[in-house]
Amino acid sequence: MNSSPEIVVLDGATLNPGDNPWDAVAALGPLTVHDRTPAGLTVERAQGAPVVLTNKTRLGADVIAALPELRYIGVLATGYDVVDLAAAGARGIPVCNVPGYGTESVAQFVVAQMLAMTRRVELHDSQVRGGEWNRCGEFTFWSTPQVELAGLTLGVVGFGGIGRRVAELGLALGMRVLAHAPRPKAPIESALFGFTGLEELFEYSDVVTLHCPLTAENDAFVNAALLGRMRPGSYLVNTARGRLVNETDLAQALHSGRLAGAALDVLAVEPPDPANPLLAAPNCLITPHMAWASLTARKRLMAIAADNVRMFLGGAAQNVVNKKFL
Structure with missing residues (x-):
């Protein structure tokens, strides 16, 4: 050469x-x-x-x-x-x-997504600027449930460098962490951490975050069946690959109110087709594949x-x- x-x-x-x-x-x-x-x-x-x-x-x-x-x-x-x-x-x-x-950049973005869904900071800023604080007549107000992450269970699907760092940040926030990896991985030494099966992770987590590569075997694996296992009022985060999620099934789960929210930095087609059902789904935050971009x-x-x-x-x-x- x-x-x-x-x-x-x-x-x-x-x-x-x-x-x-x-x-x-x-x-x-x-x-x-x-x-x-x-x-x-x-x-x-x-x-x-x-x-x-x-x-x-x-x-x-x-x-x-x-x-x-x-x-x-x-x-x-x-x-x-x-x-x-x-x-x-x-x-x-x-x-x-x-x-x-991008380990730190993406992991921090996942935390930002979780906080965005549970505290809705930008929504309340917009409401203050629109005069709603003045109209309420109190020293405080909130228009969405204010949810603490501490004490909730974070499910991490995929346990490479990013998944592991997200788990560490979840533990730092006081969350319990369940992780799923298709091959053996070293655990985090914490009483609040453990590995589990995929279906159990979806069933027992309050927030599920995806950190696995896209393969022929896991294309659209987050479907109606897995979403149906999630706790009512739980959240889904995806910064991995859009095609890991069946977008029609996720939109239906959001419309039904079973999920409290989803935060997606990736979609199956990027930029999205105007007909993508997630664009009209409630409580769905979509960002333009930017978690990596610090x-x-x-x-x-x-x-x-x-x-x-x-x-x-x-x-x-x-x-x-x-x-x-x-």
Whole structure:
């Protein structure tokens, strides 16, 4: 491999909207950065480049087959479902992701979502500015139930770095924590923490938060059956992948009043289709896939992505997610 290969970034606008320069990547070879790439231009823009970096631009088997010079795929995220891992592996192309960069950013956002649903701070600010405090005639008022998180049970589905950090923050807030992981994980040493089965987690938690990757097996696994197990008045949080949730079933659970609220930073289609039933569902907070996006986290992502490329060029690829196909 040439020590200075051409590097193409297919969709760099979200990682660097102007405050997070590409200098560390540019130091490794000639660099072309596209803010975003329509599907029809992917092959054209990546043609001839041995190193291609992508965030959400899909690199399916057909695209990979059309890029004979391609030797390395870097995913500018932790999730890597945008790349056909088997097709890349069959060509001997490592696919490297960026794990761990957003742990604190996402975990803190989950806490913000829980507090937003249980205390409704922005709603009450709006009501004060609309004169409702003056009209009530008291030194205080509230228009929604004010719910303490301390003493409630937090269910964490998936126990990687982010799930574990969310569990730690839940414990710090005085919550009991139940966690579910498909493979054995080290527990948190606390009398308020324990692992449990998936159905039991949904049944006994007041807040369920999702922190698992999207796979063919768990697509839309949060469905009417699991939602029906949740306690009346409970909450759902999703900062993982939108397709983990059956959005029609969740909308119905919110309309029925069984759930007190849902806070979603991800949807099955992003941006959402105007017909998405969650847009009209009550007590549903939807944010634009931003939990990861603190500047500190994006700087960390940039540094690790550059280090991934540097390690590959040195013959020792790291954070390879398709090892079994190579």
